[in-house]
Amino acid sequence: AQSVTQLDSQVPVFEEAPVELRCNYSSSVSVYLFWYVQYPNQGLQLLLKYLSGSTLVKGINGFEAEFNKSQTSFHLRKPSVHISDTAEYFCAVSPPVSGSARQLTFGSGTQLTVLP
Amino acid sequence: KAGVTQTPRYLIKTRGQQVTLSCSPISGHRSVSWYQQTPGQGLQFLFEYFSETQRNKGNFPGRFSGRQFSNSRSEMNVSTLELGDSALYLCASNIQGAGETQYFGPGTRLLVL
Numbered sequence: 315a316q317s318v319t320q321l322d323s324q325v326p327v328f329e330e331a332p333v334e335l336r337c338n339y340s341s342s343v344s345v346y347l348f349w350y351v352q353y354p355n356q357g358l359q360l361l362l363k364y365l366s367g368s369t370l371v372k373g374i375n376g377f378e379a380e381f382n383k384s385q386t387s388f389h390l391r392k393p394s395v396h397i398s399d400t401a402e403y404f405c406a407v408s409p410p411v412s413g414s415a416r417q418l419t420f421g422s423g424t425q426l427t428v429l430p
Numbered sequence: 431k432a433g434v435t436q437t438p439r440y441l442i443k444t445r446g447q448q449v450t451l452s453c454s455p456i457s458g459h460r461s462v463s464w465y466q467q468t469p470g471q472g473l474q475f476l477f478e479y480f481s482e483t484q485r486n487k488g489n490f491p492g493r494f495s496g497r498q499f500s501n502s503r504s505e506m507n508v509s510t511l512e513l514g515d516s517a518l519y520l521c522a523s524n525i526q527g528a529g530e531t532q533y534f535g536p537g538t539r540l541l542v543l
Contacts, residue, residue: 417475418465
C-alpha cells in the first residue's frame with residue numbers, strides 16, 4: 315500500500331516570489347509520482363510526473379519537481395509565482411506494474427495562495 | 431480532441447434515493463477511473479474500468495457501483511444515498527499502461543439533503 319503526505323495544507327506567498335510545496339510518500343515498492351493542480355470548480359490537471367530517469371522533472375507553467383528516493387520526497391517548486399497560480403495542488407502516487415489498475419493515491423492537498 | 435465530459439455537473443438528491451453519474455472519456459481512451467473528493471477525506475479512488483471490466487476497486491461500500499459500455503463510456507451508481515455521499519465525483523480516463531497520464535473531467539457535484 316502507498317500513502318502520500320503533503321506537509322503544508324496552506325501556503326501563502328507573494329507574487330514573483332519562489333515557492334516549494336512539499337510531498338513525501340511511503341511505499342514498499344517503487345512508485346510513479348505525479349503533481350496535479352485543481353482550480354476552483356474544475357477537475358484536476360497534470361502538472362508533471364516522474365516515471366524513471368532524471369530525478370529533476372519539468373512540467374507545465376514553469377513548475378518543476380525533484381524526486382529524492384532516499385528521502386522519499388517529490389517536492390514541487392516554481393522560481394517565481396503569479397496570481398494565476400492560486401489553486402490547490404495535489405501530489406499523487408501510483409503503482410508502476412504494467413497492466414495493473416490506474417489507481418492514484420493522493421495527498422490531502424496544498425492550497426497555494428499568491429498575494430499581490 | 432474533446433476532453434473528459436461528465437454529466438450532470440450538479441445534482442441534488444435526498445437521503446435514500448439513488449443516483450447515476452455519467453462519464454465520457456477522451457476518444458481512444460479505454461480506461462476510466464472514478465474518484466470521490468470531499469473536504470474531510472480528500473480524493474479517494476472508487477474503481478477503475480477497462481474494456482467493460484472492473485479492474486480495481488477502492489474501499490467503498492457496495493452501494494457504490496459502476497459499469498463501462500463498449501464505447502468506453504462509464505456510469506457510476508450510488509444507491510440508498512447518505513448525507514456523507516455529498517461530494518465531487520471525478521472521472522479520469524487514460525489509454526492504458528501504468529504511468530500514463532490520467533485526464534480528469536470537471537466532476538459532478540452531488541449534494542445529498
